[in-house]
Amino acid sequence: MIENGFDETTSHSAKPQSEGQAAGYNRRDFLKTLGWGGTAVALSGCGNTSIENGKETVVSYVEPTDYQIPSIGVYYNSTCAQCDAGCNIMGRVREGRVLKLEGNPNSPVNRGKLCGLGQAGVQAHYNPDRVRQPLLKGEAITWDKALGLIAEKLNGVKGEEVAFLTGTMSGHVRALLGNYMDALGSKNHFVYEAVSPAVERAANKKMYGVSMPRYRIDKAKVVLSFGADFLGAWISPVNFSQQYAQFRKGSRPEGRGVLVQIEPKMSLTGANADRWIAARPGTEGMLALALINALGTAGLSIPTDVTAVVKDYTPERVSLDTGVSFEQINRLAKLLKERSPSLILAGGAAEGYAHGTQNAMAIALLNHVLGNVGKTVEAAAGVPFPQIAPIPGSRSALTALGNGLASGKYKVVFTYGANPVYSAPAVSKFSENFSKAGFKVAFAQYLDETALAADLVLPLDSAMEEWATEVPEYMAAPEGNVGYAQLSVRQPLMGRLYPDTRGAGDILLALLKQRKADEYKGFEDFYAYLQSAIMKNKAALGGADCADDKFWNDTLGSAILPLKGVAGSISAKPAIAGFALPAPVTADASYPLRLIPSISHSMRDGRNANEPWLQESPDPMTTIVWDSWVEIHPKTAAQLGIREGDIVEVTSKSGSIKSQAYLFPGIHPDAVSVPMGYGHQAMGRYAKGVGANVFAMLDPVYDKETGELAYHETSVKISKTGERIIIVKEEGPARGSQVGRKKIAVKVSADKVDLSKEV
């Protein structure tokens, strides 16, 4: 009987044996073993082994504060630092430790919600691989010595010989950095983001007159998105996700919205769309112009200058170039004509080309033609204090810094919140150029690739320990308050885990005191500076009738300071002379496929790769964890003889990576996709050596107008290495035991796999 029970799968199933069963150890057996083993361990574990009567110490407070009750959490408001969206958060603090983050319900940005990336913020704080002391070439030194060394190295150095590289910055830390750069007499502040909507800002500026308008997905009847993954990683995803929830409600006055996504690799937004269309990579702008053309044919009144611009882009012609059928283009045009207002979005997948700005402008023109501008594309208000307004990051800033470094003109280089040694393409030789700088100082929370390449590393507080303020670049607003802007406060949710870390503001203040001691001697630390800066503008910040201490306590209590924003104005239709949209490139025979470096929700540009929750949370499309992968269309894979789990080498003109092949029908057959953010060579135990770094193999092609790296312009070839693994992923039905047995022997011959089932 028992034998029979164990043999259930093989004796009762008519299915042919899968690979796992062929090895004599199938999933059921494995689970049974695990179950019995677990029971055995559990039983023997019941012996109160974790009781530590008389051994463990129980420490009480010496002097408790009134509201602190052991085991009862207190919530403090702060601002998330995991990405640039600037969501307002609250942290649950218990016995002096932050345990869990939630969204702040009073925030117009995230309205009480928080994404998985934000949740993992506590792991950036409790991460065991944080830098704990100032390090000079790897040796721990004191702060006095570190700051003294910076003063010594800056002595006699001219302003133009100093460069400061940061990520996107805003708020009072930005103001302080501006003051420091002024004190040094330097204008070399480079703001770099590896993945940023820089092309979009440029196109928006030209087409709408503002670089970051407010999008009203919730007011649109149709959203046509050209590669904007607004539910995943695009600009302010938590805000957009909630707008999307409204957009999909049938009870809305506008009715349930229709979402169409056009992108070569299916994103989470693509998976949620009513129609997902894989146009040939790079032809998105043409498709937008063809839609205008078709709208004209369908009877929508189109200004004559626009008609002139789009007359060559007939649906018939564009259908050949894009691979989207003529009928499909006309259907879309009909949908857009019938359902107004609509909203047309352009995202990274349409912008990562040498003609990226042109693509984005063509797509924005569609918004003008459809009359959406002013309805679903609104002007957002700016903050009234330009010195704290966000400086958005871009790739072109890194190119400029790289050129300066190559010429050897920088004697002292600071980096903060940027990891270019990891995320610059290998061909740009950034790390080689970086080593040419005389003295390199990295403000770092972890020893990432850039911090390792620096001479001096200054340990940073985590976002749960530091004081800062932030102005979100995408300024969401409460309903009906168009002129709304806000300043978000980031405050310590708990004391420092390591006594020798400092906030970026504190370090900058200490550096400023070296230069302008008289001006800054009144501020003991950055907190004092921040408090005085905010209190000085109390009236402008809405506290005119409020006592000083009440205003300050309220500010810290809500951590959101609403401002009367500087109203932006969105321009009517711009003058368009014509578009330079190249015909799709004919594939280079030696590099026949287009590489799509995809933006994973969790990994983004790789700055959070050392947070294990993010490595562990399955990618929403492939469900793969703890590794990168190469997404291939099953048809293409069949031609190349590639099966799921084959280790393949993806080679471009500029480099190559090896990773596991994953067959996925949600990708254009002429493209392969590899997620960004993996493949760190440093940054701690959870990031190092996990996956492959796709940044390194990108070709040096740049957007013609903004100078941004054109992400999607890399052509690759793909070859099997002969190795094969079982992919560790959540999706089922899983074959074979996936736990603990990643590598399998290469003994399954290719002819045993029936590809027809996977296509």
Add this chain to the structure above:
Amino acid sequence: MHRFLRLSILLVGMFFAVGSYATDTAPPITTEDDLGPQVEQPIEFPHNRHAGLHDPADDADPSKPAKGGMEINCMYCHTYARRSMVAGIPPLRKCIGCHQSIESVKETPRIKKLFEYWEAKKAIPWKKVHDLPDFVRFNHERHVQRFVFQQNRPVQEACGYCHGDIKTMTVARRQKPLTMGWCASCHQKDHLVSASSSETSHGPNDCFTCHK
């Protein structure tokens, strides 16, 4: 064949596992006393002096050192018990709050030690006496609210269900087994819903109530 082998290995393993469980820790399902280890504390705190019953003989001659206790309510010091999952060891400031004005005992060794901790602003490293495994969540608040505030039972009696007769001890010592069977034996009994009602109910019986 190897399946058989694997099964027998499993069975042998289970036998040993169950065996080790049975010999090690088989807990008696009883409400009888089950003394825990005598735990040595940094200060031998006299619970009997603070919470013990008043001895009328002490009234006769106030100049002599008192023999009886002061009948201080448990919740005066263990103030978190009615508000939180944990009862909490009283903060040091609580001790000092009274003792700074009790001159008669200020020079005794224990109180001198207490003030040494206070002046150094250091917490006293008390040792745990009533520890539960990490997979058990016991909630003091629920029990104190039910028995003290809803049923109007005397505080010392309610605390004593689990902690024993603390008013007779100096430093506390575990008196009850604090095992799951022992908890369940009380949760199965009928308890009054409130002092003014004759309605009764059981303690919860869900796994999730304590194991979460």
